[in-house]
Amino acid sequence: MTSVEEERPRALLAGASRRWVRPLPWAVAFVLCVALLPTTIQVLSVDYGLNGGIASGLAIAQTAPLLLAVVRPLQSWYVIFAADVAGALALLGVDFEERLLWPFPPMEIVGYVGLCIALGLRERRRTLLLVWLATAGANVGLGFVAPHGTDAMSLLLTILSGVTLLLAAALRERYEAQRRLAEQETISEAERGRRTLLEERARIARELHDVVAHHMSVITVQADTAAYRIDGLPPHVQEEFSSIAATARESLGEMRRLLGVLRNEEAHGELAPQPGLTRIGQMVEATVRAGVPVDFTPCDADVPEAVGLSAYRIVQEALANVVRHAPGAPTRVSVSVPESGSRDSARLTVLVVNGPPPEPPAAPLEEGGTGHGLVGMRERVRIAGGTLEAGPLPDGGFRVVAQLPLNERDLT
Numbered sequence: 001m002t003s004v005e006e007e008r009p010r011a012l013l014a015g016a017s018r019r020w021v022r023p024l025p026w027a028v029a030f031v032l033c034v035a036l037l038p039t040t041i042q043v044l045s046v047d048y049g050l051n052g053g054i055a056s057g058l059a060i061a062q063t064a065p066l067l068l069a070v071v072r073p074l075q076s077w078y079v080i081f082a083a084d085v086a087g088a089l090a091l092l093g094v095d096f097e098e099r100l101l102w103p104f105p106p107m108e109i110v111g112y113v114g115l116c117i118a119l120g121l122r123e124r125r126r127t128l129l130l131v132w133l134a135t136a137g138a139n140v141g142l143g144f145v146a147p148h149g150t151d152a153m154s155l156l157l158t159i160l161s162g163v164t165l166l167l168a169a170a171l172r173e174r175y176e177a178q179r180r181l182a183e184q185e186t187i188s189e190a191e192r193g194r195r196t197l198l199e200e201r202a203r204i205a206r207e208l209h210d211v212v213a214h215h216m217s218v219i220t221v222q223a224d225t226a227a228y229r230i231d232g233l234p235p236h237v238q239e240e241f242s243s244i245a246a247t248a249r250e251s252l253g254e255m256r257r258l259l260g261v262l263r264n265e266e267a268h269g270e271l272a273p274q275p276g277l278t279r280i281g282q283m284v285e286a287t288v289r290a291g292v293p294v295d296f297t298p299c300d301a302d303v304p305e306a307v308g309l310s311a312y313r314i315v316q317e318a319l320a321n322v323v324r325h326a327p328g329a330p331t332r333v334s335v336s337v338p339e340s341g342s343r344d345s346a347r348l349t350v351l352v353v354n355g356p357p358p359e360p361p362a363a364p365l366e367e368g369g370t371g372h373g374l375v376g377m378r379e380r381v382r383i384a385g386g387t388l389e390a391g392p393l394p395d396g397g398f399r400v401v402a403q404l405p406l407n408e409r410d411l412t
Contacts, residue, residue: 009071009072010071011025011026011070011071012025012070012071012073012118012121012122013025013121025070025118026067026070028114029066029067029069029070029114030067032063032066032110032111032114033063033064033066033067036059036062036063036066036107036110036111037059037060037063037064038059039107040055040058040059040062040063040105040107040108041055041056041059043105043106043107044058044059044087044091044105047096047097047100048091048094048096048100048105049094049095049096050090050091050094054090058083058086058087058090061079061080061082061083061086062080062083062084062087062108062111063111065079065080065115066080066111066114066115069114069115069118069119070118073115073118073119073121073122073123074119074122074123074127076115076118077115077119077131080111080112080115081112081134081135081138084104084108084112085103085138085142087104087105087108088102088103088104088142089142091103092145092147096147098148101153101154101156102146102147102148102154103139103142103143103146103154104139104156104157108157109156109157109160112135112157112160112161113160113161113164116131116160116161116164116165116168117164117168118168119131119165119168120164120165120166120167120168120169120171120172121168121171121172122172125169128165128169131161131165132158132161132162132165135157135158135161135162136158136162139154139155139157139158140155140158143155193375196375197375197379200375200376200379201379203376216248216251216252217248217252219244219245219248220245220248220249220252223241223242223244223245223248224241224242224245226238226241227241275308275309275312276303276305276308276309276311276312277298277299277301277303277308277311277312277335278308279312280296280298280311280312280315280333280335281296281298283312283315283316283319284296284315284319284333287319287322287323287331290323291327291328292319292322292323292327292328292329292331293328293330293331294319294331294332294333295330295331295332295333296333296334297332297333297334297335297336298335299335299336299337299348301337301348301406303337303348303406304406306384307348307384307404307405307406310380310381310383310384310402310404311335311348311350311402311404313376313377313380314350314352314377314380314381314400314402315333315335315350315352317374317376317377318333318352318377318400319331319333319352321398322352322354322398325398326354326355326356326357326397326398327357328357328358328359329354329355329356329357329358329397330354330355331352331353331354331355332351332352332353332354333351333352334349334350334351334352335348335349335350335351336348336349336351337349337406346405346406346407347386347403347404347405347406348403348404348405348406349401349402349403349404350400350401350402350403350404351399351400351401352399352400353393353397353398353399353400354397354398355393355395355396355397356395356396356397374390377390377400377402381402381403381404384404384405385405386402386403386404386405387402387403388400388401388402388403389401389402
């Protein structure tokens with residue numbers, strides 16, 4: 001037994017998107033077998049005068065392999081082609097009327113055309129060309145021993161098989177091109193989504209740098225000035241503070257180098273101080289001036305800078321979506337911290353709800369948006385260890401709810 005087993009051949013149209021198409025080749029092959037088998041026996045034995053046993057054997061060899069053609073059309077062609085040629089030679093031994101078609105009777109032509117459809121849907125161009133050349137060669141060669149002379153009808157199989165192979169191959173190549181195009185579009189969409197996510201992560205990392213750098217600077221200053229602010233520090237404690245300050249300064253340097261990697265030519269605006277909860281009111285006022293009525297409920301709670309920055313960006317993205325997709329829609333913005341519960345379990349709740357626009361716009365104000373809005377929200381909430389719910393409302397509006405933990409241990 002080999003280590004790598006041969007892949008089992010698939011039936012024709014087994015990968016079709018419509019379920020009713022997949023069994024179609026089996027149904028056609030079955031109908032051809034049921035219809036052609038008795039017809040071939042009848043025509044060869046009665047009309048052409050061939051021996052009944054020989055006619056039955058030829059009929060089975062010419063029709064039964066059509067079922068095999070659904071899975072292995074080339075192997076089926078070997079059997080049917082040989083049986084058709086043998087049948088033509090067998091008819092040379094009987095005296096049949098000149099009006100009857102030779103070397104291939106009509107029922108053999110019907111079965112052979114069905115076989116050519118299966119070949120065209122499965123085999124390569126080179127194989128199809130060789131099949132047609134073999135068919136044409138056999139047709140022409142048998143014409144030299146024709147009992148009643150040759151005419152245009154004797155070449156009917158050559159003509160029909162060539163046209164059928166060409167059309168079936170064209171259909172297969174068109175289907176393959178469409179399938180590859182659909183796969184490429186799927187891959188491109190996945191790549192766009194991945195690129196968007198990476199861009200948002202880099203943007204969030206650049207913004208969080210300022211927050212972390214501030215805390216590291218405070219640690220550095222406190223460690224450097226400890227010897228002057230606290231009297232009577234033992235030498236080993238002073239050395240410890242000096243080591244803390246040196247480590248903090250080194251970390252700041254590494255962070256600046258990291259930020260240089262994350263920044264690009266288009267990121268100069270991110271050098272400004274990062275906003276927090278206190279800046280949400282200014283953003284709401286700017287949105288109101290843009291024509292969106294906003295009811296704002298502020299929050300004066302003392303929250304970590306990273307949480308405040310995430311809340312500001314979530315509100316910013318949500319309001320930007322309202323302006324783009326529902327201009328003029330009444331909107332409610334709320335930032336709150338529940339009074340009940342301990343600090344360890346407290347969460348900052350960010351709520352942005354808008355109703356349907358007064359007059360649905362013919363098209364969004366911004367065509368071909370970046371699609372960063374919800375991606376950025378979800379990524380910020382994920383990094384903060386919170387939850388996000390975003391989706392349309394029954395009345396045509398949209399709702400965004402984010403829960404951001406205030407416990408610093410939840411942010412790690």
